[in-house]
Amino acid sequence: MLIETYLLAQREIRRNVLRSSLTVLGIVIGVAAVIVMVTLGGGATAKVTDDIAKLGSNLLQVRVGQAFRRTGGVRSDAPAFKMEDATAIAQGVSGLKAVAPVSIKPMQVIFGSANKSTSITGSTLEYLDVRDWNVVRGRSFAENEERSGQSVCLLGETVRKTLFGKQESLGQNIRMGKTSFRVVGVLEAKGQSSFGTDQDDFVLIPIRTFQRRIAGNTDVGSIIVSALDGVSTQKVKADIETLMRARRNLGGVQEDDFNVHDMKEIIDTMTNTTKVLTALLGAVAAVSLLVGGIGIMNIMLVSVTERTREIGTRLAIGARERQVLMQFLVEAVALASFGGLIGIAVGLGMAALGARLLQMPFILNTGIVVASFLFSGAVGIVFGYFPARKAARLDPIEALRYE
Amino acid sequence: MLQLNAWKPGIGPAETKVRPAVVRPSSLIELRGVTKVYGKGQAAVQALKGIDLRVNRGDFVAVMGHSGSGKSTCMNILGCLDTPTAGNYFFEGVDVGRLARDQRALLRRHYLGFVFQGFNLLQRTSALENVELPLIYRGLPVKQRKEKARQALASVGLSGWEHHTPSELSGGQMQRVAIARAIVSEPQLLLADEPTGNLDSARSKEIMELIVRLNRERRLTIVMVTHEADMAAYARRQVHFVDGQIEWVQTF
Numbered sequence: 001m002l003i004e005t006y007l008l009a010q011r012e013i014r015r016n017v018l019r020s021s022l023t024v025l026g027i028v029i030g031v032a033a034v035i036v037m038v039t040l041g042g043g044a045t046a047k048v049t050d051d052i053a054k055l056g057s058n059l060l061q062v063r064v065g066q067a068f069r070r071t072g073g074v075r076s077d078a079p080a081f082k083m084e085d086a087t088a089i090a091q092g093v094s095g096l097k098a099v100a101p102v103s104i105k106p107m108q109v110i111f112g113s114a115n116k117s118t119s120i121t122g123s124t125l126e127y128l129d130v131r132d133w134n135v136v137r138g139r140s141f142a143e144n145e146e147r148s149g150q151s152v153c154l155l156g157e158t159v160r161k162t163l164f165g166k167q168e169s170l171g172q173n174i175r176m177g178k179t180s181f182r183v184v185g186v187l188e189a190k191g192q193s194s195f196g197t198d199q200d201d202f203v204l205i206p207i208r209t210f211q212r213r214i215a216g217n218t219d220v221g222s223i224i225v226s227a228l229d230g231v232s233t234q235k236v237k238a239d240i241e242t243l244m245r246a247r248r249n250l251g252g253v254q255e256d257d258f259n260v261h262d263m264k265e266i267i268d269t270m271t272n273t274t275k276v277l278t279a280l281l282g283a284v285a286a287v288s289l290l291v292g293g294i295g296i297m298n299i300m301l302v303s304v305t306e307r308t309r310e311i312g313t314r315l316a317i318g319a320r321e322r323q324v325l326m327q328f329l330v331e332a333v334a335l336a337s338f339g340g341l342i343g344i345a346v347g348l349g350m351a352a353l354g355a356r357l358l359q360m361p362f363i364l365n366t367g368i369v370v371a372s373f374l375f376s377g378a379v380g381i382v383f384g385y386f387p388a389r390k391a392a393r394l395d396p397i398e399a400l401r402y403e
Numbered sequence: 404m405l406q407l408n409a410w411k412p413g414i415g416p417a418e419t420k421v422r423p424a425v426v427r428p429s430s431l432i433e434l435r436g437v438t439k440v441y442g443k444g445q446a447a448v449q450a451l452k453g454i455d456l457r458v459n460r461g462d463f464v465a466v467m468g469h470s471g472s473g474k475s476t477c478m479n480i481l482g483c484l485d486t487p488t489a490g491n492y493f494f495e496g497v498d499v500g501r502l503a504r505d506q507r508a509l510l511r512r513h514y515l516g517f518v519f520q521g522f523n524l525l526q527r528t529s530a531l532e533n534v535e536l537p538l539i540y541r542g543l544p545v546k547q548r549k550e551k552a553r554q555a556l557a558s559v560g561l562s563g564w565e566h567h568t569p570s571e572l573s574g575g576q577m578q579r580v581a582i583a584r585a586i587v588s589e590p591q592l593l594l595a596d597e598p599t600g601n602l603d604s605a606r607s608k609e610i611m612e613l614i615v616r617l618n619r620e621r622r623l624t625i626v627m628v629t630h631e632a633d634m635a636a637y638a639r640r641q642v643h644f645v646d647g648q649i650e651w652v653q654t655f
Binding site: 007008011016309312314315318 | 504
């Protein structure tokens, strides 16, 4: 019975290739849209997670000022960190891999006639440990250079390329402000962060040199901390907060005048955001799938009217109501699921292309592929049922007389 | 007696116990006081006003009459497409009026063949596939189906035309395909509704000769509606309808 019905439906589809392909088109577009949206969304989520992980997923950042101030603005009376704060954290909190004080200032770097606006970061050697960053050419700072605040620097790849191009950078002197710095090493390229900033647009100098030559004080902008693998960043965060509150003499009811950012929290927020966006885009695409279903219903209804006489003939020569119903239903479902298959192929192709263009990983989501196929089949059943019932309930006498 | 049980699923036992009426075994179909009323109340139109008609096995009856005389209504009832308002229609002793729509579909499938004025072939479908159609509904296996369809086409003189679609066939050929489709399921009764209405006189003659041959060689019972006297002349009996009643019956 089912095989025969399928055969009849298949003959119908072949009999009218153009109409069938147009019917299918709506579903193809709908399914393809869903697949592209969800696959690219998944790729974006993966990329964001990956990027932040590159930044160091067990990274914490301690900054002056309050995290979320309802009144807005920065509390000017919050005292800046000093080098001792970093030392205190390193000694007072357990489970840490590295602690680095950081101060940043945007500045222009000049070499010969070339110059580049970049941000100068002053920190200790541990900075590279925290960021999990390697020196690819030359060397890192020597300990005595750091302690005595010598004018040496490490260049990020972007800065090196802009200033030196094909020239040798090691051993050269570049100027930042009034001071001349000797290039001792070049850092490995990290590429863009998920926030869209170039992580290689970067110059690292010893923090003592920064304080002495650039800032002119002994303040530390922020402190970055990386926890050991397997250590809860939440616990580390709580420990740092307790320690800093004590060091800054904050009483029981006083609010923190500093804040600790946990990168894991940021990752979660970011991935959640992209996931919500993906779901939203997928939902919008699903609407087009629904519209495709209405297209199928429309064409099937037209087809029923157009084939009234034929349906009459079928009924006259012994087709049962159920068989006519099934024939039209199977026809709708076959069209819809065929459209679904093509849509999946088109969608995956487009998603692969899009992922390549946007430099995102292409992550095949089998769940959504299966779901959209099943959904297109369901669309066929739902939107095919009404026309099919209309066809099956035709009065054979009326239908045979229909012109 | 009709073997409704053997027909396959969908027929409940309650419906199968159709009590056979007392009819002479030789008559295939019998109409007893059949009336048909369309509409209700003031707008009611009485299309048939008490028809009594008996058609024996192997008979060839031509139903004649002007449009509106009730002959089409009578044919619809004979074709189990419609049921009488009053009176009884017995097909092999089974009261068709008491069958459900679905059972009447099965009766048509297994016992009736239809030939229409407008041929009613499926467009863009080969002659073979058209003839196969009733057998598909019967659920015959592919091989048997193709073989039977081929044979039916051969018996109407269309060997070699199996893979032509209706648009590639002449009117006479299309009607032959339609006849092949009607007889492929080896029906008890062939109902032809103005089979030559769309054909020229030469084609009409061919088709009528084919129908006569089916009647003689296969002892196929035929009821044919026509308004052309020379077509009716091929039949063994002529039934004239006037105003919803049988005016006269003529046997040759």
